[in-house]
Amino acid sequence: MTKTDGTPVAVSFTGAVKTFGAVRAVDGVDLEIRRGETVALLGRNGAGKSSTISLLLGLDEPDEGSVSLFGASVAQSVRAGRVGAMLQEGRAVPRVTVRELVAFVAGRYPAPMPVADALALAGIEELAGRRVDKLSGGQTQRVRFAVALAGNPDLLVLDEPTAALDVEARHAFWTSMRAYAGRGHTVLFSTHYLEEADANADRIVVIDHGRIVANGTGDELKRAAGGSLVAFDLAGRGTEGLSLLPGVTSVEVRGDRARLRSDDSDATVIALAELGAIRGLEVAPASLDDAFMALTGASDAPGIPSTTGASDTDLETVR
Incomplete structure (x- = not known):
């Protein structure tokens, strides 16, 4: 499958639905990921991320709609060795070494x-002779990454890949992931660390209640959060009238500090100065955390237009 701009499509969801009883875990997802693109999938716990990934890997079948990889069915692409995955769950294999495990998985792929390259890229060369069931949680997570790389797959799917990793190991992991993606491979990862998505993804897809609520770059999501954050100390002042100040779109009070979301921070600051309310003044652009909260925490959150041929932003509250 190829997009209209000539770019090959690696992943295509078309109206995909997956239900579990009365719950629509995946609710009409339309999404395309280009070949060679790195995409982050964000969402709250229970938002539908894992169910979406299960459809992508063929672990579940959609009840409605379809999912295809590289223009073929998921099953065909998996059998052809084009997909590698690093999932959150999975028991350590007993009585085998790291090298033996990676070699066994590599042997199941055609190319x-x-x-040695998989061990090096995952940063676990020193663990090659260790038994897998004797490793720490962080070491086991890095072994899972090596296993996902072993087949040299065209599509690499990473479900919460840096869970259990310390800060240094997380940085090393993302360096390795970017190196792999830089070879032209497609990467889809989910994470709860929003700064990781912002730093390592070409595009971010936010899912909530099983639907895509935003689809764009990190900068686009931040702009959708509503401009800038203007914060200041109330110093005993009331909050009456703050929502009426120029540019202000929302007001939040945390203790004795007011946080104003503004789409014209200059006008907001001038108005605050006229009120004499500039103690501890701070003006900062919206963060990805702000955008995530706005998109998943309010039904009237602003949307981000799709720039990649995927579905237009749907801003209903979703799982």
């Missing part, structure tokens, strides 16, 4: 990555 695998050399085992």
Whole structure:
């Protein structure tokens, strides 16, 4: 499958629906990911991220709609060795070494990555001779990454890949992931660390209640959060009239500090100065955390137009 701009499509969801009883875990998802693109999937716990990934990997079948990879069915692409995955769950294999495990998985693929390369890229060369069931949680997570790389897949799917990793290991992981993506591979990852998505994804897809509520770059999501944040100390002042100040779109009070979301921070600051309310003044652009909260925490949150051929932003509250 190829997009209208000539770019090959790696992943295509078309009206995909997955239900579990009365719950629509995936609710009409339309999404395309280009070949060679790195995409982050964000969402609250229970938002539908894992169910979406399960459809992508063929672990579940959609009740409605379809999912395809590289223009073929998911099953065909998996059998052809085009997909590698690093999932959150999975028991350590007993009585085998890291090298043996990675070599075994590599042997199941038609054109695998050399085992030494997979170990090096995952940063676990020193663990090669260790038993998998004797490793720490962080070490086991890095072994899962090596296993996902072993087949040299065209599409790499990473579900919360830096869980259990310390800060240094997280940085090393993302360096390795970017190196792999830089070879032209497609990467889809989910994460609860929003700064990781902002720093490492070409595009961010936010899912809530099983539907895509935003689809764009990190900068686009931040702009959708409503401009800038203007914060100041109330110093005993009331909050009456703050929502009426120029540019202000929302008001939040945390203790004795007011946080104003503004789409014209200059006008807001001038108005505050005229009121004499500039103690501890801070003006900052919206963060990805702000955008995420706005998109998943309010039904009237602003939307982000799709720039990649995927579905237009749907701003209903979703799972």
